[in-house]
Amino acid sequence: MGEIENADGLGKVGNPVCGDVMWVYIKVKNNKIEDVKVKTFGCVAAIATSSMMTELAKGKTLEEAEKITNMDVAEALEGLPPIKMHCSNLAADALHKAIEDYRNKKKKKIIR
Amino acid sequence: MKKIIYLDNGATTMAAPEVVQVMNKYHSEKYGNASSLHRLGREASMAIDDARRTIAKSIGAKETEIIFTSGGTESNNFAIKGIAFANKGKGKHIITTKIEHDCVLNSCKWLKEEGFEVTYLNVDKEGFVNPDDLDKAIRKDTVLVTVIHGNNEIGTIQDLEKLYAICKKHNVYFHTDACQSYTKTEVSAKHADLITLNAHKIHGPKGVGVLYIKKGTKITPVAHGGGHEFSLRSGTENVPGIVGFAKAVQLAMDRKHVAYMAKLRDRLTEGLLEVPGTILNGPRGGKRLCNNVNISFKYIEGEAIGTHLDSEGICSSTGSACSSKSLEPSHVLMAIGMKPEDAHGSLRLTLSRYTTEDEIDKALEVLPNVVEKLRKISPLTRVIKRVL
Numbered sequence: 001m002g003e004i005e006n007a008d009g010l011g012k013v014g015n016p017v018c019g020d021v022m023w024v025y026i027k028v029k030n031n032k033i034e035d036v037k038v039k040t041f042g043c044v045a046a047i048a049t050s051s052m053m054t055e056l057a058k059g060k061t062l063e064e065a066e067k068i069t070n071m072d073v074a075e076a077l078e079g080l081p082p083i084k085m086h087c088s089n090l091a092a093d094a095l096h097k098a099i100e101d102y103r104n105k106k107k108k109k110i111i112r
Numbered sequence: 113m114k115k116i117i118y119l120d121n122g123a124t125t126m127a128a129p130e131v132v133q134v135m136n137k138y139h140s141e142k143y144g145n146a147s148s149l150h151r152l153g154r155e156a157s158m159a160i161d162d163a164r165r166t167i168a169k170s171i172g173a174k175e176t177e178i179i180f181t182s183g184g185t186e187s188n189n190f191a192i193k194g195i196a197f198a199n200k201g202k203g204k205h206i207i208t209t210k211i212e213h214d215c216v217l218n219s220c221k222w223l224k225e226e227g228f229e230v231t232y233l234n235v236d237k238e239g240f241v242n243p244d245d246l247d248k249a250i251r252k253d254t255v256l257v258t259v260i261h262g263n264n265e266i267g268t269i270q271d272l273e274k275l276y277a278i279c280k281k282h283n284v285y286f287h288t289d290a291c292q293s294y295t296k297t298e299v300s301a302k303h304a305d306l307i308t309l310n311a312h313k314i315h316g317p318k319g320v321g322v323l324y325i326k327k328g329t330k331i332t333p334v335a336h337g338g339g340h341e342f343s344l345r346s347g348t349e350n351v352p353g354i355v356g357f358a359k360a361v362q363l364a365m366d367r368k369h370v371a372y373m374a375k376l377r378d379r380l381t382e383g384l385l386e387v388p389g390t391i392l393n394g395p396r397g398g399k400r401l402c403n404n405v406n407i408s409f410k411y412i413e414g415e416a417i418g419t420h421l422d423s424e425g426i427c428s429s430t431g432s433a434c435s436s437k438s439l440e441p442s443h444v445l446m447a448i449g450m451k452p453e454d455a456h457g458s459l460r461l462t463l464s465r466y467t468t469e470d471e472i473d474k475a476l477e478v479l480p481n482v483v484e485k486l487r488k489i490s491p492l493t494r495v496i497k498r499v500l
Contacts, residue, residue: 001488001489002488002489012491016452016453016456016492017451017452017453018452019413019432019441019452019453019456020413021490021491021492022491023491038489039489039490039491040489040490040491041411041412041413041490041491041492042413042416043413043415043416043419043432044415044416044419046413046416047416047489
Protein backbone atom coordinates (compact mmCIF):
# COMPACT_ATOMS: atom_id res chain seq x y z
CA MET A 1 0.00 0.00 0.00
CA GLY A 2 1.21 3.50 -0.73
CA GLU A 3 2.43 5.40 -3.73
CA ILE A 4 5.43 5.31 -6.08
CA GLU A 5 7.09 8.59 -6.86
CA ASN A 6 7.78 9.11 -10.57
CA ALA A 7 5.63 6.09 -11.42
CA ASP A 8 5.63 4.96 -15.07
CA GLY A 9 1.88 4.47 -15.05
CA LEU A 10 -1.05 5.61 -12.88
CA GLY A 11 -4.54 4.10 -13.01
CA LYS A 12 -7.50 5.66 -11.20
CA VAL A 13 -10.89 4.01 -10.71
CA GLY A 14 -13.97 4.60 -8.58
CA ASN A 15 -15.56 7.70 -7.18
CA PRO A 16 -15.78 9.02 -3.63
CA VAL A 17 -19.56 9.41 -3.82
CA CYS A 18 -19.92 5.64 -4.21
CA GLY A 19 -17.40 5.01 -1.48
CA ASP A 20 -14.51 3.30 -3.26
CA VAL A 21 -11.52 4.90 -4.98
CA MET A 22 -8.29 3.18 -6.02
CA TRP A 23 -5.16 4.70 -7.48
CA VAL A 24 -2.61 2.20 -8.79
CA TYR A 25 1.01 3.18 -9.44
CA ILE A 26 3.35 0.97 -11.51
CA LYS A 27 7.05 0.96 -12.24
CA VAL A 28 7.92 -0.91 -15.42
CA LYS A 29 11.29 -2.37 -16.43
CA ASN A 30 11.97 -4.65 -19.44
CA ASN A 31 8.23 -5.00 -20.05
CA LYS A 32 7.77 -6.32 -16.51
CA ILE A 33 6.00 -4.78 -13.55
CA GLU A 34 8.96 -4.11 -11.31
CA ASP A 35 6.90 -2.49 -8.59
CA VAL A 36 3.24 -1.78 -7.99
CA LYS A 37 1.60 0.19 -5.19
CA VAL A 38 -1.93 1.27 -4.50
CA LYS A 39 -3.82 3.88 -2.48
CA THR A 40 -7.36 3.04 -1.52
CA PHE A 41 -10.36 4.90 -0.11
CA GLY A 42 -12.90 2.30 0.86
CA CYS A 43 -13.89 -0.51 3.16
CA VAL A 44 -11.65 -3.35 4.25
CA ALA A 45 -12.73 -5.46 1.28
CA ALA A 46 -11.52 -2.71 -1.03
CA ILE A 47 -8.24 -2.46 0.86
CA ALA A 48 -7.81 -6.23 0.80
CA THR A 49 -8.46 -6.53 -2.94
CA SER A 50 -6.05 -3.66 -3.62
CA SER A 51 -3.33 -5.31 -1.62
CA MET A 52 -3.91 -8.74 -3.17
CA MET A 53 -3.82 -7.26 -6.66
CA THR A 54 -0.32 -5.91 -6.02
CA GLU A 55 0.78 -9.38 -4.87
CA LEU A 56 -0.58 -10.92 -8.07
CA ALA A 57 0.83 -8.28 -10.42
CA LYS A 58 4.34 -7.81 -9.10
CA GLY A 59 7.00 -9.33 -11.39
CA LYS A 60 4.52 -10.17 -14.14
CA THR A 61 4.95 -9.06 -17.76
CA LEU A 62 2.52 -6.37 -18.89
CA GLU A 63 0.67 -8.94 -21.00
CA GLU A 64 0.33 -11.30 -18.08
CA ALA A 65 -0.78 -8.48 -15.78
CA GLU A 66 -3.44 -7.42 -18.26
CA LYS A 67 -4.96 -10.88 -17.98
CA ILE A 68 -5.49 -10.57 -14.22
CA THR A 69 -9.20 -10.13 -13.60
CA ASN A 70 -11.17 -8.82 -10.62
CA MET A 71 -12.37 -12.40 -10.24
CA ASP A 72 -8.76 -13.64 -9.96
CA VAL A 73 -8.20 -11.14 -7.15
CA ALA A 74 -11.34 -12.25 -5.33
CA GLU A 75 -10.36 -15.91 -5.76
CA ALA A 76 -6.87 -15.24 -4.40
CA LEU A 77 -8.59 -13.87 -1.30
CA GLU A 78 -10.61 -17.09 -1.16
CA GLY A 79 -13.80 -15.29 -2.03
CA LEU A 80 -15.60 -12.08 -1.12
CA PRO A 81 -19.13 -11.59 0.22
CA PRO A 82 -21.43 -11.27 -2.83
CA ILE A 83 -22.34 -7.69 -1.94
CA LYS A 84 -18.67 -6.68 -2.06
CA MET A 85 -17.99 -8.23 -5.48
CA HIS A 86 -19.19 -5.28 -7.44
CA CYS A 87 -18.25 -2.24 -5.37
CA SER A 88 -15.04 -3.20 -3.69
CA ASN A 89 -13.47 -5.38 -6.34
CA LEU A 90 -11.98 -2.84 -8.71
CA ALA A 91 -8.27 -3.46 -8.25
CA ALA A 92 -7.65 -5.31 -11.52
CA ASP A 93 -9.49 -2.57 -13.42
CA ALA A 94 -7.22 0.00 -11.80
CA LEU A 95 -4.15 -2.05 -12.71
CA HIS A 96 -5.23 -2.27 -16.36
CA LYS A 97 -5.72 1.48 -16.41
CA ALA A 98 -2.22 1.98 -15.03
CA ILE A 99 -0.81 -0.24 -17.79
CA GLU A 100 -2.82 1.67 -20.38
CA ASP A 101 -1.46 4.93 -18.97
CA TYR A 102 2.10 3.58 -19.19
CA ARG A 103 1.59 2.52 -22.84
CA ASN A 104 0.09 5.89 -23.77
CA LYS A 105 3.00 7.74 -22.22
CA LYS A 106 5.47 5.52 -24.07
CA LYS A 107 3.69 6.11 -27.40
CA LYS A 108 3.93 9.86 -26.92
CA LYS A 109 7.66 9.57 -26.29
CA ILE A 110 8.18 7.61 -29.53
CA ILE A 111 6.17 10.11 -31.56
CA ARG A 112 8.34 12.92 -30.24
CA MET B 113 -7.78 -11.80 24.01
CA LYS B 114 -8.03 -8.03 24.26
CA LYS B 115 -10.50 -6.58 26.71
CA ILE B 116 -13.58 -5.49 24.80
CA ILE B 117 -14.53 -1.83 24.87
CA TYR B 118 -18.17 -1.80 23.89
CA LEU B 119 -19.16 1.50 22.30
CA ASP B 120 -22.16 0.25 20.33
CA ASN B 121 -24.89 0.66 22.94
CA GLY B 122 -27.15 2.28 20.34
CA ALA B 123 -27.29 -1.14 18.66
CA THR B 124 -27.92 -3.05 21.86
CA THR B 125 -26.74 -3.14 25.45
CA MET B 126 -25.45 -5.67 27.92
CA ALA B 127 -28.28 -7.00 30.06
CA ALA B 128 -27.76 -5.72 33.61
CA PRO B 129 -26.79 -8.49 36.05
CA GLU B 130 -29.92 -7.75 38.13
CA VAL B 131 -32.02 -8.23 34.98
CA VAL B 132 -30.44 -11.59 34.17
CA GLN B 133 -30.90 -12.73 37.75
CA VAL B 134 -34.62 -12.00 37.88
CA MET B 135 -35.18 -13.44 34.41
CA ASN B 136 -33.53 -16.73 35.37
CA LYS B 137 -36.12 -17.21 38.05
CA TYR B 138 -38.93 -16.83 35.52
CA HIS B 139 -37.22 -19.19 33.10
CA SER B 140 -36.55 -22.07 35.44
CA GLU B 141 -38.74 -21.73 38.54
CA LYS B 142 -41.75 -19.54 37.86
CA TYR B 143 -42.17 -20.65 34.27
CA GLY B 144 -45.97 -20.81 34.14
CA ASN B 145 -48.13 -19.55 31.30
CA ALA B 146 -49.79 -16.37 32.55
CA SER B 147 -53.12 -17.58 31.16
CA SER B 148 -53.06 -20.77 33.29
CA LEU B 149 -55.26 -20.91 36.35
CA HIS B 150 -52.85 -22.84 38.59
CA ARG B 151 -50.37 -21.23 40.96
CA LEU B 152 -47.50 -21.03 38.48
CA GLY B 153 -49.83 -19.35 36.03
CA ARG B 154 -51.08 -16.91 38.66
CA GLU B 155 -47.51 -16.07 39.66
CA ALA B 156 -46.64 -15.32 36.05
CA SER B 157 -49.75 -13.23 35.61
CA MET B 158 -48.99 -11.22 38.73
CA ALA B 159 -45.41 -10.68 37.62
CA ILE B 160 -46.70 -9.24 34.34
CA ASP B 161 -49.08 -6.94 36.23
CA ASP B 162 -46.20 -5.66 38.36
CA ALA B 163 -44.04 -5.08 35.31
CA ARG B 164 -46.86 -3.27 33.55
CA ARG B 165 -47.28 -1.00 36.59
CA THR B 166 -43.57 -0.17 36.67
CA ILE B 167 -43.42 0.74 33.00
CA ALA B 168 -46.71 2.67 33.10
CA LYS B 169 -45.40 4.70 36.02
CA SER B 170 -42.13 5.47 34.22
CA ILE B 171 -43.97 7.41 31.49
CA GLY B 172 -46.96 8.60 33.50
CA ALA B 173 -49.44 6.23 31.84
CA LYS B 174 -52.24 3.98 33.05
CA GLU B 175 -51.52 0.27 33.30
CA THR B 176 -54.15 -0.59 30.70
CA GLU B 177 -52.36 1.64 28.21
CA ILE B 178 -49.20 -0.52 28.22
CA ILE B 179 -49.12 -3.32 25.63
CA PHE B 180 -46.18 -5.73 25.64
CA THR B 181 -44.76 -6.69 22.26
CA SER B 182 -41.67 -8.42 20.89
CA GLY B 183 -39.69 -5.19 20.58
CA GLY B 184 -39.30 -1.83 18.88
CA THR B 185 -39.90 -3.10 15.37
CA GLU B 186 -43.17 -4.79 16.29
CA SER B 187 -44.37 -1.80 18.32
CA ASN B 188 -43.68 0.57 15.43
CA ASN B 189 -45.38 -1.74 12.93
CA PHE B 190 -48.36 -2.14 15.27
CA ALA B 191 -48.71 1.61 15.86
CA ILE B 192 -48.46 2.60 12.21
CA LYS B 193 -50.46 -0.19 10.59
CA GLY B 194 -52.90 -0.43 13.50
CA ILE B 195 -53.78 3.26 13.31
CA ALA B 196 -53.78 3.33 9.51
CA PHE B 197 -56.23 0.45 9.18
CA ALA B 198 -58.51 1.48 12.03
CA ASN B 199 -58.89 5.01 10.71
CA LYS B 200 -58.91 4.61 6.95
CA GLY B 201 -62.53 5.76 6.97
CA LYS B 202 -61.18 9.19 7.89
CA GLY B 203 -58.38 9.21 5.35
CA LYS B 204 -55.29 7.53 3.99
CA HIS B 205 -52.54 10.04 4.63
CA ILE B 206 -49.57 9.51 6.98
CA ILE B 207 -46.81 11.93 7.91
CA THR B 208 -43.35 10.88 9.03
CA THR B 209 -39.78 12.17 8.67
CA LYS B 210 -36.75 11.36 6.56
CA ILE B 211 -34.74 10.22 9.60
CA GLU B 212 -36.87 7.39 10.94
CA HIS B 213 -35.70 3.88 11.72
CA ASP B 214 -36.11 1.42 8.84
CA CYS B 215 -39.02 -0.33 10.54
CA VAL B 216 -41.03 2.91 10.40
CA LEU B 217 -39.95 3.81 6.86
CA ASN B 218 -40.67 0.31 5.57
CA SER B 219 -44.05 0.13 7.34
CA CYS B 220 -44.95 3.39 5.59
CA LYS B 221 -43.63 2.08 2.30
CA TRP B 222 -45.78 -1.01 2.64
CA LEU B 223 -48.84 1.08 3.45
CA LYS B 224 -48.18 3.08 0.30
CA GLU B 225 -48.64 -0.13 -1.65
CA GLU B 226 -51.95 -0.53 0.19
CA GLY B 227 -53.14 2.81 -1.12
CA PHE B 228 -51.93 5.19 1.58
CA GLU B 229 -50.10 8.43 0.88
CA VAL B 230 -47.00 9.27 2.89
CA THR B 231 -45.36 12.66 3.46
CA TYR B 232 -41.74 12.64 4.62
CA LEU B 233 -40.81 15.77 6.54
CA ASN B 234 -37.37 17.27 6.03
CA VAL B 235 -35.07 17.98 8.95
CA ASP B 236 -32.50 20.73 9.45
CA LYS B 237 -28.75 20.16 9.47
CA GLU B 238 -28.83 19.00 13.09
CA GLY B 239 -31.73 16.66 12.44
CA PHE B 240 -34.60 18.67 13.92
CA VAL B 241 -38.11 18.68 12.48
CA ASN B 242 -39.54 22.17 12.09
CA PRO B 243 -42.96 22.19 13.83
CA ASP B 244 -44.26 24.66 11.22
CA ASP B 245 -43.49 22.11 8.50
CA LEU B 246 -45.61 19.58 10.36
CA ASP B 247 -48.42 22.09 10.77
CA LYS B 248 -48.45 22.73 7.04
CA ALA B 249 -48.21 19.06 6.08
CA ILE B 250 -51.31 17.95 8.01
CA ARG B 251 -54.34 17.51 5.77
CA LYS B 252 -57.98 16.67 6.32
CA ASP B 253 -57.29 13.03 5.47
CA THR B 254 -54.18 12.70 7.69
CA VAL B 255 -54.63 9.87 10.19
CA LEU B 256 -51.20 9.58 11.77
CA VAL B 257 -48.01 11.50 12.40
CA THR B 258 -45.01 9.44 13.47
CA VAL B 259 -41.70 11.04 14.47
CA ILE B 260 -38.68 9.38 16.09
CA HIS B 261 -37.93 10.87 19.53
CA GLY B 262 -34.18 10.35 19.94
CA ASN B 263 -32.52 9.60 16.63
CA ASN B 264 -30.59 6.34 16.64
CA GLU B 265 -27.79 7.58 14.40
CA ILE B 266 -27.12 11.21 15.24
CA GLY B 267 -28.81 11.50 18.63
CA THR B 268 -31.15 14.41 17.85
CA ILE B 269 -33.98 14.67 20.40
CA GLN B 270 -37.18 16.13 18.96
CA ASP B 271 -39.47 18.47 20.89
CA LEU B 272 -42.40 16.09 21.26
CA GLU B 273 -44.45 18.53 23.29
CA LYS B 274 -44.56 21.00 20.41
CA LEU B 275 -45.18 18.36 17.75
CA TYR B 276 -47.95 16.74 19.78
CA ALA B 277 -49.67 20.09 20.35
CA ILE B 278 -49.88 20.58 16.59
CA CYS B 279 -51.31 17.10 16.06
CA LYS B 280 -53.87 17.65 18.80
CA LYS B 281 -54.90 20.96 17.25
CA HIS B 282 -55.66 19.10 14.02
CA ASN B 283 -57.09 16.05 15.81
CA VAL B 284 -54.51 13.65 14.31
CA TYR B 285 -52.92 10.72 16.14
CA PHE B 286 -49.27 11.20 17.10
CA HIS B 287 -46.84 8.30 17.55
CA THR B 288 -43.20 8.44 18.56
CA ASP B 289 -40.45 5.83 18.52
CA ALA B 290 -38.69 6.36 21.84
CA CYS B 291 -36.45 3.26 21.78
CA GLN B 292 -33.24 5.28 22.04
CA SER B 293 -34.46 8.06 24.31
CA TYR B 294 -36.31 6.03 26.95
CA THR B 295 -34.66 6.50 30.38
CA LYS B 296 -32.14 8.91 28.81
CA THR B 297 -34.45 11.90 28.60
CA GLU B 298 -38.07 12.45 29.59
CA VAL B 299 -40.48 10.20 27.74
CA SER B 300 -44.01 11.08 28.78
CA ALA B 301 -47.50 9.88 27.94
CA LYS B 302 -48.41 13.57 27.96
CA HIS B 303 -46.49 14.07 24.70
CA ALA B 304 -47.94 11.42 22.37
CA ASP B 305 -50.90 9.14 21.71
CA LEU B 306 -48.67 6.16 21.05
CA ILE B 307 -45.10 5.52 22.20
CA THR B 308 -42.73 2.71 21.25
CA LEU B 309 -40.37 1.50 23.97
CA ASN B 310 -38.00 -1.41 24.10
CA ALA B 311 -35.89 -3.27 26.62
CA HIS B 312 -32.60 -4.17 24.99
CA LYS B 313 -31.43 -0.58 24.54
CA ILE B 314 -31.67 0.00 28.30
CA HIS B 315 -29.81 -3.06 29.65
CA GLY B 316 -32.90 -5.24 29.46
CA PRO B 317 -33.36 -8.40 27.37
CA LYS B 318 -33.75 -8.60 23.60
CA GLY B 319 -37.17 -9.52 22.21
CA VAL B 320 -39.39 -7.38 24.47
CA GLY B 321 -40.97 -4.03 23.79
CA VAL B 322 -43.97 -1.94 24.66
CA LEU B 323 -46.46 0.08 22.74
CA TYR B 324 -48.10 2.72 24.89
CA ILE B 325 -51.59 3.39 23.51
CA LYS B 326 -53.50 6.28 25.01
CA LYS B 327 -56.97 5.35 26.26
CA GLY B 328 -59.60 5.97 23.60
CA THR B 329 -57.22 5.57 20.65
CA LYS B 330 -58.81 3.82 17.69
CA ILE B 331 -56.37 1.06 16.71
CA THR B 332 -56.64 -2.37 15.06
CA PRO B 333 -54.60 -5.28 16.41
CA VAL B 334 -51.96 -6.69 14.09
CA ALA B 335 -51.58 -10.06 15.85
CA HIS B 336 -54.90 -11.87 16.35
CA GLY B 337 -55.23 -14.86 18.65
CA GLY B 338 -56.12 -15.76 22.20
CA GLY B 339 -56.94 -12.27 23.34
CA HIS B 340 -53.78 -11.46 25.30
CA GLU B 341 -52.83 -7.88 26.16
CA PHE B 342 -56.41 -6.57 26.28
CA SER B 343 -57.05 -8.31 22.91
CA LEU B 344 -54.65 -5.90 21.25
CA ARG B 345 -51.65 -8.20 20.92
CA SER B 346 -52.25 -11.92 21.19
CA GLY B 347 -49.57 -14.48 21.93
CA THR B 348 -48.33 -16.15 25.13
CA GLU B 349 -46.57 -13.49 27.15
CA ASN B 350 -42.79 -13.51 27.27
CA VAL B 351 -42.81 -13.50 31.06
CA PRO B 352 -39.04 -13.59 31.71
CA GLY B 353 -38.57 -10.86 29.12
CA ILE B 354 -41.33 -8.69 30.52
CA VAL B 355 -40.06 -9.07 34.09
CA GLY B 356 -36.51 -8.34 32.89
CA PHE B 357 -37.72 -5.25 31.02
CA ALA B 358 -39.38 -3.89 34.17
CA LYS B 359 -36.22 -4.55 36.18
CA ALA B 360 -34.17 -2.64 33.61
CA VAL B 361 -36.63 0.26 33.84
CA GLN B 362 -36.43 0.26 37.63
CA LEU B 363 -32.65 0.50 37.44
CA ALA B 364 -32.70 3.42 35.02
CA MET B 365 -35.95 5.37 35.38
CA ASP B 366 -34.56 7.97 37.78
CA ARG B 367 -32.09 8.91 35.00
CA LYS B 368 -29.29 9.29 37.52
CA HIS B 369 -26.74 8.02 34.98
CA VAL B 370 -27.60 10.58 32.32
CA ALA B 371 -25.20 13.30 33.50
CA TYR B 372 -22.38 10.77 33.74
CA MET B 373 -22.96 9.52 30.19
CA ALA B 374 -23.23 13.08 28.87
CA LYS B 375 -19.90 13.94 30.47
CA LEU B 376 -18.20 10.96 28.82
CA ARG B 377 -19.94 11.73 25.53
CA ASP B 378 -18.60 15.29 25.54
CA ARG B 379 -15.11 14.16 26.46
CA LEU B 380 -15.10 11.66 23.60
CA THR B 381 -16.60 14.17 21.17
CA GLU B 382 -14.14 16.95 21.96
CA GLY B 383 -11.21 14.53 21.87
CA LEU B 384 -12.18 13.22 18.45
CA LEU B 385 -12.84 16.68 17.02
CA GLU B 386 -9.19 17.47 17.71
CA VAL B 387 -8.34 15.10 14.86
CA PRO B 388 -8.14 17.26 11.70
CA GLY B 389 -10.83 16.79 9.05
CA THR B 390 -13.64 15.74 11.38
CA ILE B 391 -17.30 16.74 11.47
CA LEU B 392 -19.73 16.20 14.36
CA ASN B 393 -23.03 14.88 13.02
CA GLY B 394 -26.10 15.97 14.98
CA PRO B 395 -26.53 18.61 17.71
CA ARG B 396 -24.60 19.26 20.91
CA GLY B 397 -25.72 19.45 24.52
CA GLY B 398 -29.10 18.66 26.03
CA LYS B 399 -30.89 18.16 22.72
CA ARG B 400 -28.64 15.23 21.91
CA LEU B 401 -28.93 11.73 23.37
CA CYS B 402 -26.56 11.58 26.34
CA ASN B 403 -24.81 8.48 25.00
CA ASN B 404 -24.45 9.27 21.30
CA VAL B 405 -21.34 10.40 19.42
CA ASN B 406 -21.36 10.45 15.62
CA ILE B 407 -18.38 11.82 13.75
CA SER B 408 -17.36 11.82 10.10
CA PHE B 409 -13.68 11.40 9.34
CA LYS B 410 -12.96 12.89 5.95
CA TYR B 411 -11.11 10.96 3.21
CA ILE B 412 -11.58 7.53 4.77
CA GLU B 413 -14.36 5.01 5.01
CA GLY B 414 -16.30 4.11 8.16
CA GLU B 415 -16.42 0.36 7.78
CA ALA B 416 -12.64 0.27 7.46
CA ILE B 417 -12.36 2.36 10.64
CA GLY B 418 -14.75 0.02 12.42
CA THR B 419 -12.85 -3.09 11.34
CA HIS B 420 -9.55 -1.63 12.58
CA LEU B 421 -11.20 -0.64 15.87
CA ASP B 422 -12.62 -4.14 16.19
CA SER B 423 -9.13 -5.60 15.90
CA GLU B 424 -8.20 -3.32 18.81
CA GLY B 425 -11.16 -4.61 20.81
CA ILE B 426 -13.37 -1.55 20.30
CA CYS B 427 -16.95 -2.10 19.07
CA SER B 428 -18.50 0.70 16.99
CA SER B 429 -20.86 1.19 14.06
CA THR B 430 -21.00 3.29 10.90
CA GLY B 431 -23.42 4.97 8.53
CA SER B 432 -21.22 4.08 5.60
CA ALA B 433 -22.77 2.44 2.56
CA CYS B 434 -20.36 -0.46 2.88
CA SER B 435 -21.99 -1.52 6.11
CA SER B 436 -25.47 -1.57 4.65
CA LYS B 437 -27.08 -4.15 2.43
CA SER B 438 -28.39 -1.44 0.13
CA LEU B 439 -24.93 0.04 -0.55
CA GLU B 440 -26.44 3.45 0.07
CA PRO B 441 -24.97 5.75 2.71
CA SER B 442 -27.15 6.37 5.77
CA HIS B 443 -30.49 8.02 4.90
CA VAL B 444 -30.23 10.02 8.13
CA LEU B 445 -26.88 11.56 7.18
CA MET B 446 -28.23 12.28 3.71
CA ALA B 447 -31.28 13.96 5.24
CA ILE B 448 -29.13 16.37 7.27
CA GLY B 449 -27.47 17.42 4.02
CA MET B 450 -24.19 15.58 4.32
CA LYS B 451 -22.15 14.84 1.21
CA PRO B 452 -22.12 11.08 0.41
CA GLU B 453 -18.31 10.94 0.63
CA ASP B 454 -18.45 12.37 4.17
CA ALA B 455 -21.30 10.05 5.14
CA HIS B 456 -19.08 7.13 4.10
CA GLY B 457 -16.57 8.22 6.74
CA SER B 458 -19.06 8.34 9.61
CA LEU B 459 -18.51 6.49 12.84
CA ARG B 460 -21.06 6.09 15.61
CA LEU B 461 -19.89 5.48 19.17
CA THR B 462 -22.65 4.95 21.71
CA LEU B 463 -21.99 4.75 25.44
CA SER B 464 -23.77 3.24 28.40
CA ARG B 465 -23.75 3.74 32.13
CA TYR B 466 -21.20 0.92 32.31
CA THR B 467 -18.73 2.77 30.04
CA THR B 468 -15.70 3.97 32.00
CA GLU B 469 -13.45 7.01 31.65
CA ASP B 470 -10.54 4.67 30.99
CA GLU B 471 -12.41 3.15 28.06
CA ILE B 472 -13.04 6.58 26.58
CA ASP B 473 -9.36 7.47 27.01
CA LYS B 474 -8.36 4.22 25.33
CA ALA B 475 -10.68 4.96 22.40
CA LEU B 476 -9.19 8.44 22.14
CA GLU B 477 -5.73 6.91 22.07
CA VAL B 478 -6.52 4.27 19.43
CA LEU B 479 -8.81 6.13 17.05
CA PRO B 480 -6.48 8.90 15.84
CA ASN B 481 -3.89 6.25 14.92
CA VAL B 482 -6.43 4.24 12.96
CA VAL B 483 -7.55 7.39 11.15
CA GLU B 484 -3.97 8.33 10.31
CA LYS B 485 -3.19 4.84 9.06
CA LEU B 486 -6.21 4.81 6.74
CA ARG B 487 -5.59 8.34 5.53
CA LYS B 488 -2.05 7.37 4.63
CA ILE B 489 -3.34 4.84 2.13
CA SER B 490 -6.27 6.93 0.90
CA PRO B 491 -5.89 8.63 -2.50
CA LEU B 492 -8.28 11.36 -1.37
CA THR B 493 -6.04 12.62 1.42
CA ARG B 494 -3.40 13.87 -1.00
CA VAL B 495 -5.81 16.11 -2.80
CA ILE B 496 -7.13 17.62 0.37
CA LYS B 497 -4.00 17.80 2.51
CA ARG B 498 -3.71 21.47 1.73
CA VAL B 499 -7.04 22.11 3.43
CA LEU B 500 -6.05 20.24 6.60
